[in-house]
Amino acid sequence: MIYTVTFNPSLDYVIQVDDLTLGEINRTTKENIYPGGKGNNVSVVLSNLGHKSRALGFKAGFIGDQLEAMLNDFGCDTDFVPLENGMTRINVKVKSTEESEINGQGPAITKEALDELFGKLDKLGKGDVLVLAGSIPNTLPEDIYERIMEKLDGRDIQIVVDATKDLLLNVLKYHPFLIKPNNHELGEMFGVKLQSDDEIVLYAKKLQEKGARNVLVSMAGDGAILVTEDGMVEKTLPPKGQVVNSVGAGDSMVAGFLTGYLNTGDYKKALQLGTATGSASAFVSWLATKEEITALLTKPASEYGL
Numbered sequence: 575m576i577y578t579v580t581f582n583p584s585l586d587y588v589i590q591v592d593d594l595t596l597g598e599i600n601r602t603t604k605e606n607i608y609p610g611g612k613g614n615n616v617s618v619v620l621s622n623l624g625h626k627s628r629a630l631g632f633k634a635g636f637i638g639d640q641l642e643a644m645l646n647d648f649g650c651d652t653d654f655v656p657l658e659n660g661m662t663r664i665n666v667k668v669k670s671t672e673e674s675e676i677n678g679q680g681p682a683i684t685k686e687a688l689d690e691l692f693g694k695l696d697k698l699g700k701g702d703v704l705v706l707a708g709s710i711p712n713t714l715p716e717d718i719y720e721r722i723m724e725k726l727d728g729r730d731i732q733i734v735v736d737a738t739k740d741l742l743l744n745v746l747k748y749h750p751f752l753i754k755p756n757n758h759e760l761g762e763m764f765g766v767k768l769q770s771d772d773e774i775v776l777y778a779k780k781l782q783e784k785g786a787r788n789v790l791v792s793m794a795g796d797g798a799i800l801v802t803e804d805g806m807v808e809k810t811l812p813p814k815g816q817v818v819n820s821v822g823a824g825d826s827m828v829a830g831f832l833t834g835y836l837n838t839g840d841y842k843k844a845l846q847l848g849t850a851t852g853s854a855s856a857f858v859s860w861l862a863t864k865e866e867i868t869a870l871l872t873k874p875a876s877e878y879g880l
């Protein structure tokens with residue numbers, strides 16, 4: 575079974591404001607509300623690609639209830655821990671001449687609620703896949719992903735971590751199956767600005783030296799570079815298209831990569847499917863469907879087990 579964990583899920587309010595001006599009343603020309611949070615997005619796209627998963631995390635207030643209902647409508651199984659106080663956040667994504675995002679702080683997570691989540695995670699075992707994705711509310715300790723991985727260490731669970739800075743660096747000693755920083759996040763972790771593919775590969779390998787098994791570095795419109803545990807270094811370029819909403823492109827890439835890998839056991843195919851899935855989501859108003867993804871594949875979908 576695949577499990578995703580989103581510590582700070584959201585509803586995403588995606589609005590088009592043609593000419594955003596700070597300090598003025600701005601009017602939208604388009605608005606939509608989608609379920610959000612990185613792990614939840616991975617669950618939605620996995621479901622679109624035919625993989626069942628269970629979305630874990632926390633929900634609070636009526637926004638949390640709505641989030642869960644929307645995820646269930648999109649075919650995702652959820653098992654959220656309810657929080658007694660606070661409200662699941664609403665993240666605002668503004669599409670104008672540029673894309674801007676305002677992400678909420680999110681509700682406080684109590685020790686009891688955290689224990690309940692750990693109780694659910696304790697049931698995972700051999701053959702399960704766990705995706706830990708996104709930021710954590712500032713009420714939680716920075717080592718929370720590390721604690722989860724320490725608890726699950728040695729159970730033969732394939733763990734994917736999509737996080738930044740110390741949240742990611744601290745888990746590497748537990749040998750995550752896959753990590754997916756983008757090129758900016760990779761540079762930030764080492765305090766450098768990465769200028770070339772060679773530099774990206776060099777720093778991806780440094781993350782492997784610290785314990786990561788496979789490192790997938792996404793580069794938005796420039797595609798992605800994968801460095802695998804068996805020494806393969808592979809770059810893909812994204813298909814051409816018009817970006818409509820790139821929120822969730824990275825999460826889609828993770829879902830596509832996992833699907834490709836689980837269906838074929840082939841890292842190269844996983845990278846190709848991951849790239850097409852990321853781009854397919856960037857080219858539509860929300861996370862891509864299977865049809866939208868397969869339309870961007872250069873080989874028959876059956877080659878990826880779809």
Ligand SMILES: Nc1ncnc2c1ncn2[C@@H]1O[C@H](COP(=O)(O)OP(=O)(O)OP(=O)(O)O)[C@@H](O)[C@H]1O
Binds near residue numbers: 820848
């Ligand atoms: N402008 C674009 N054109 C084509 N493909 C894109 C574009 N932006 C993203 N993608 C696809 O999505 C993948 C992931 O994108 P990106 O590197 O932006 O991830 P990210 O930074 O984790 O994104 P997010 O946090 O918004 O989900 C890219 O490797 C590419 O395949």
Ligand SMILES: O=P(O)(O)OC[C@@]1(O)O[C@H](CO)[C@@H](O)[C@@H]1O
Binds near residue numbers: 612675708823
């Ligand atoms: O605040 P975080 O956890 O870093 O990111 C949250 C978020 O921006 O990530 C998703 C896209 O990847 C959105 O659905 C969501 O709003």
